[in-house]
Amino acid sequence: MKKVINAPENVVSEMLSGMEKAHGDIIRVVAEHNLVVRADAPVSGKVALVSGGGSGHEPTHGGYVGAGMLDAACAGSVFTSPTPDQMLEATKAVDGGAGVFYVVKNYTGDVLNFEMAGELAEAEGIQTDYVVVNDDVAVEDSTYTSGRRGIAGTIFVHKICGAAADDGKDLSGIKELAERVNANVRTMGMSLTSCIPPEAGEPIFEIADDEMEIGMGIHGEPGIERKKIEPANEIVDQLLGKILSDNVDFSGSEVAVMVNGLGGTPPMELYIAYSHVADVLEREGITVYGRPYVGDYMTSLEMAGFSVTLLKLDEEMKGYLTAPCKVAAGRPF
Amino acid sequence: MKKVINAPENVVSEMLSGMEKAHGDIIRVVAEHNLVVRADAPVSGKVALVSGGGSGHEPTHGGYVGAGMLDAACAGSVFTSPTPDQMLEATKAVDGGAGVFYVVKNYTGDVLNFEMAGELAEAEGIQTDYVVVNDDVAVEDSTYTSGRRGIAGTIFVHKICGAAADDGKDLSGIKELAERVNANVRTMGMSLTSCIPPEAGEPIFEIADDEMEIGMGIHGEPGIERKKIEPANEIVDQLLGKILSDNVDFSGSEVAVMVNGLGGTPPMELYIAYSHVADVLEREGITVYGRPYVGDYMTSLEMAGFSVTLLKLDEEMKGYLTAPCKVAAGRPF
Amino acid sequence: MSSLEKTLGVIREMARTVEENRKTLTQLDSAIGDGDHGTNLSRGFKAALESLESSSPGTPAEALKAVSMAMIGKVGGASGPLYGTAFLRASSSLGGKEDLSGEDVAAAIVAALEGVKQRGKAELEDKTMVDALEPAAEAARSAAGEGAAAVFRAAAEAARKGADETEPLVARRGRASYLGPRSAGHVDPGAASTALLFEAASRALEEN
Amino acid sequence: MSSLEKTLGVIREMARTVEENRKTLTQLDSAIGDGDHGTNLSRGFKAALESLESSSPGTPAEALKAVSMAMIGKVGGASGPLYGTAFLRASSSLGGKEDLSGEDVAAAIVAALEGVKQRGKAELEDKTMVDALEPAAEAARSAAGEGAAAVFRAAAEAARKGADETEPLVARRGRASYLGPRSAGHVDPGAASTALLFEAASRALEEN
Ligand SMILES: Nc1ncnc2c1ncn2[C@@H]1O[C@H](COP(=O)(O)OP(=O)(O)O)[C@@H](O)[C@H]1O
Ligand SMILES: Nc1ncnc2c1ncn2[C@@H]1O[C@H](COP(=O)(O)OP(=O)(O)O)[C@@H](O)[C@H]1O
Ligand SMILES: [Mg+2]
Ligand SMILES: [Mg+2]
Ligand SMILES: [Mg+2]
Ligand SMILES: [Mg+2]
Incomplete structure (x- = not known):
């Protein structure tokens, strides 16, 4: 294992410390609970948005905390959901009296821990609600299973609901909007390599030099299919094919698009993939709204690979998607 | 070699095509010459900034084209300087009558090609000038050699001179400012892994699983020293030690700071490194001005590693550094 | 030896076993999950031991409550709230009792099972911890009349068999379910x- | 066979040789550079052949000029402008001549050397192409009276020796200089x- 770290057990706290030193104008860090909190929290009268999940997906979620997006992010250990205690502390730190809304990715761990946190918060008199994001079309949906994973599409929930909360929408309005975004967002990913969680010290899986995993998650969970690596355009065709044949009718609509790098894939390759994504969408009569998101938005440490996300937009979503915000994941320019 | 590409020989043109489709509001691409040009070029009466270099360093340089930064970027083959023809075409595409300024990184190839381009442009009646950026303190400086490399500090030249050109500074003023930035910026890098240029198909060098290269360039050129990997803080101490003991006196000054990832290093590790950079600077009485640049700004494909850059600022530089700009390397938020 | 001392002995042996099997559990989780189950439990049991040191519980239920809080507070993931709930329900079922019978132990295991199923909504053959816990609870109930040691012996045998039998199953709950077949x-x-x-x-318990 | 045909034959054999040695050159460049020298020259000579196809040069100088333009226009890197300048100066030195003597060839090689040194500012023992080109030019001058084939034979021998002797040197120009010792x-x-x-x-030339 080769990493720029000091000690595997300290990666999360040292990373948060670095984020706080770099972005003190946007966020503050609550070190005892591994929380990233909006610098000016709590914002009185505003619904507060809290997300969180395992670490190792940076800039998700701490990078999305700030005016116009999240009020707090709870950082778990690498690839491990944070705990209800953390979530409760985050809830208390950001509650501005209008309730707290949790953006939860659909993993058993995340869901169970946020549920417990919600129970604890309600016991302390703070109103909470939540959405469980499950945008990953790689996994078949079924009520008899844990359902689909939440992956990169979650960023759109952060952005749109964050802007809506800033705009004064109340808790039930945020919930309705979040469910609507979730119902209209679909993602699918693939990977070329595994990654090494610092504490494990070894790759999560082995993969041959000419193989890829299709339908990859973001924690090194195996995908749904392993096969020989193919040209970028064919990979994109498969990911988009699965997204477009799912139960959201994208045809003729305006969409937000994300080509998300998993950490180890250079921008060159993401743009090569985006080039074909744009061609397929044009052929299908689907219009890309605004600026596409091409870059590393939700990563798996140093894993090579990418995902494609489409969000079918309505007028309200468009306004919130393009509203200004100020978060650490943005660039100084 | 595992990459999300279609064919090694097409990576540059397909990448540029993807960039154009994604960022048509900011840039246009001249496909015949692999140029990225500001969408509204030429801007009449403004000094135009042109940079360029081998591809594989994205978002450098095409990602920095746009209002307030570069007017054009010439994309060479991977890790190979572009040619005088390309540079001449870029020069003609962006010349707004006030002259064209080349930001050149100090590599024999880049310097020779830009020199030839300048001669060709002058022959066509376009006034040109240039700066050769050489911020890499890993390499000893000497007039009997090719001198120091230009690496991540170049981004600060783009940003500051880009804003100055927008502000109406003339060609000789830009030249003076560029030389001043270059004289006050110092960088040093390290790497943990090699990278694979698509056409070569193999790693540029082999490196053991417990080794690192100190003083790494951005093209897979070996660094100045190979040794056993060390904790992040010790690595930062070495890079900063070399920077601070060089001939720019940073003590008591305000600096712009960049912790630049080489492509394969996750944000987590960059923030762990930044955390210690901030501590060392504080101890040395050096103040970080504005927002530090922590992320992938000048990469080497998928190489793991990072560099640290310090720029000693004066009042004029500060104003231009924080002036607004709109480039593809920015985020939609 | 008091039931409290025995309970503490059980927890310490659990912690030791988790540590010893950390890598194995993580490797199992790498194959169909995200490779952290061993690390997760190890973090939880370390925190549990620390908490027991500093809090000196007065009853078996208090000791189990401390373990539960450590699991919920320090583990995260799916297993944190699930094992946390298991220990919490076991603790509640024991109430203030100081001397535990075989019946008490069996009832605590049954309560743990119910808590896990309620939280995680998994059923038998979903390929989760329920596949070990449910047969363990049944065996515990059958052996309830033979004393605590016999209850755990029976539960352990049944749990091991249940765990082994998860091998051919297709997961329907938890992270492994994303893999499908x-x-x-x-x-x-x-x-x-x-x-x-x-x-x-x-x-x-045998060792005593 | 005319000097033009011979020149074209030389260029084609150069292109073939570069292709054959692409990997080797790239590997040499990987050790102390950025691993693209073989790819760079291959790209240049391919473009040169295409250009010669489409332009049908009338003199040796025109053929060399086409190679030069391909090098400058398609190679990039350090070697593009340097080899481009070399072929350009060689072309200029030949002017409109149709029949080339040994003296003409030697003079062209000397002109190439001067161009490279002027552009790149490298001296002998800086560990660059000058270490092969300068001895080649000297040998060419000495053999000038013996005809073109002899000039190239002498130049090739001297260039090979000069190239081999770069091995122990510490680079002072080009990308390799960043490595220091x-x-x-x-x-x-x-x-x-x-x-x-x-x-x-x-x-x-021997083959003809
Ligand atoms: N819904 C559920 N009900 C019961 N047990 C579950 C459920 N979901 C997951 N599990 C158990 O949790 C284990 C994984 O725990 P762990 O790896 O620590 O958490 P995570 O999956 O969040 O990384 C699975 O092997 C399974 O036995
Ligand atoms: N200043 C110089 N003068 C002469 N030759 C040089 C000079 N700089 C570099 N070279 C030659 O160029 C070669 C490298 O060419 P190439 O790999 O194609 O370009 P780059 O170094 O830009 O990748 C070196 O091996 C060296 O012989
Ligand atoms: Mg986990
Ligand atoms: Mg090169
Ligand atoms: Mg797990
Ligand atoms: Mg080279």
């Missing part, structure tokens, strides 16, 4: 850790 | 390619 052919890490914990408990 | 112990890729090009030229 590819999850078959591997033992579920949570079922494996449940078996290890019962074996540890049984060992701790 | 670590650049010693490897042959310079540009010197190696210069030797290969002269050997190709010599071979092309």
Whole structure:
């Protein structure tokens, strides 16, 4: 294992410390609970948005905390959901009296821990609600299973609901909007390599030099299919094919698009993939709204690979998607 | 070699095509010459900034084209300087009558090609000038050699001179400012892994699983020293030690700071490194001005590693550094 | 030896066993999950031991409550709230009792099972810890009349068998469910850790 | 066979040789540079052949000019402008001549050397292509009276020796100079390619 770290057990706290030193104008860090909190929290009268999940997906979620997006992010250990205690502390730190809304990715761990946190918060008199994001079309949906994973599409929930909360929408309005975004967002990913969680010290899986995993998650969970690596355009065709044949009718609509790098894939390759994504969408009569998101938005440490996300937009979503915000994941320019 | 590409020989043109489709509001691409040009070029009466270099360093340089930064970027083959023809075409595409300024990184190839381009442009009646950026303190400086490399500090030249050109500074003023930035910026890098240029198909060098290269360039050129990997803080101490003991006196000054990832290093590790950079600077009485640049700004494909850059600022530089700009390397938020 | 001392002995043996099997559990989780189950439980049991040091519980229920809080507060993931709920329900079922009968122990295990099923909504053959815990609870109930040691012995045997039998199953709950048919052919890490914990408990009581 | 045909034969053999040695040159460049020298020259010579196809040059100088333009226009890197300048100066030195003597060829090689040194500012023992080209030019001058084939034969031998002798040197120009002392112990890729090009030229003339 080769990493720029000091000690595997300290990666999360040292990373948060670095984020706080770099972005003190946007966020503050609550070190005892591994929380990233909006610098000016709590914002009185505003619904507060809290997300969180395992670490190792940076800039998700701490990078999305700030005016116009999240009020707090709870950082778990690498690839491990944070705990209800953390979530409760985050809830208390950001509650501005209008309730707290949790953006939860659909993993058993995340869901169970946020549920417990919600129970604890309600016991302390703070109103909470939540959405469980499950945008990953790689996994078949079924009520008899844990359902689909939440992956990169979650960023759109952060952005749109964050802007809506800033705009004064109340808790039930945020919930309705979040469910609507979730119902209209679909993602699918693939990977070329595994990654090494610092504490494990070894790759999560082995993969041959000419193989890829299709339908990859973001924690090194195996995908749904392993096969020989193919040209970028064919990979994109498969990911988009699965997204477009799912139960959201994208045809003729305006969409937000994300080509998300998993950490180890250079921008060159993401743009090569985006080039074909744009061609397929044009052929299908689907219009890309605004600026596409091409870059590393939700990563798996140093894993090579990418995902494609489409969000079918309505007028309200468009306004919130393009509203200004100020978060650490943005660039100084 | 595992990459999300279609064919090694097409990576540059397909990448540029993807960039154009994604960022048509900011840039246009001249496909015949692999140029990225500001969408509204030429801007009449403004000094135009042109940079360029081998591809594989994205978002450098095409990602920095746009209002307030570069007017054009010439994309060479991977890790190979572009040619005088390309540079001449870029020069003609962006010349707004006030002259064209080349930001050149100090590599024999880049310097020779830009020199030839300048001669060709002058022959066509376009006034040109240039700066050769050489911020890499890993390499000893000497007039009997090719001198120091230009690496991540170049981004600060783009940003500051880009804003100055927008502000109406003339060609000789830009030249003076560029030389001043270059004289006050110092960088040093390290790497943990090699990278694979698509056409070569193999790693540029082999490196053991417990080794690192100190003083790494951005093209897979070996660094100045190979040794056993060390904790992040010790690595930062070495890079900063070399920077601070060089001939720019940073003590008591305000600096712009960049912790630049080489492509394969996750944000987590960059923030762990930044955390210690901030501590060392504080101890040395050096103040970080504005927002530090922590992320992938000048990469080497998928190489793991990072560099640290310090720029000693004066009042004029500060104003231009924080002036607004709109480039593809920015985020939609 | 008091029931409190025995309970503490059981917890310590569980912690030791988790540490010893950390890598194995993580490897099982790498095959069909995200490779952290061993690390997760190890973090939880370390915190549990620390908490027991500093809090000096007065009853078996208090000791189990401390473990539960450590699991909920320090583990995260799916297994944190699930094992946390298991220990919490076991603790509640014991109430203020100081001397535990075989019946008490069996009832605590049954309560743990109910808590896990309620939280996680998994059923038998979903390829989760329930596949070890449910047979363990049944065996515990059958052996309830033979004393605590016999209850844990029976539970451990049943849990191990249940864990082994997860191997051919296709997961329907938890992270492994995302693999679909590819999850078959591997033992579920949570079922494996449940078996290890019962074996540890049984060992701790035999030794006394 | 006319001098033009011979020149075209030389260029084609150079292109073939570069293709054959692409990997080797790239590997030399990987050791002390950025691993693209073989790819760079291959791209240049392919473009040169295409340009010669489409332009049908009337004199040796025109053929060399086409090679020069391909190098400058398609190679990039350090070697593009340097080899481009070399071929350009060689072309200029020949002017409109149709029949080339040994003296003409030697003068062209000397002109190429001067162009490279002027552009790149490298001196002997800086560990660059100059270390092959300068001895080649001297040998060419000495053999000028013996005809073109002899000139290239002498140049090739001297270039190969010069290239081999770059191995122990510490680079002072080009990308390898960033390595400092670590650049010693490897042959310079540009010197190696210069030797290969002269050997190709010599071979092309012997064969006729
Ligand atoms: N819904 C559920 N009900 C019961 N057990 C579950 C459920 N979901 C997951 N598990 C158990 O949790 C184990 C995984 O735990 P762990 O790896 O620590 O958490 P995570 O999956 O969040 O990384 C699985 O092997 C399974 O036994
Ligand atoms: N200043 C110089 N003068 C002469 N030759 C040089 C000079 N700089 C570099 N070279 C030659 O160029 C070769 C490298 O060419 P190439 O790999 O194609 O370009 P780059 O170094 O830009 O990648 C070196 O091996 C060396 O022989
Ligand atoms: Mg986990
Ligand atoms: Mg090169
Ligand atoms: Mg797990
Ligand atoms: Mg090279």
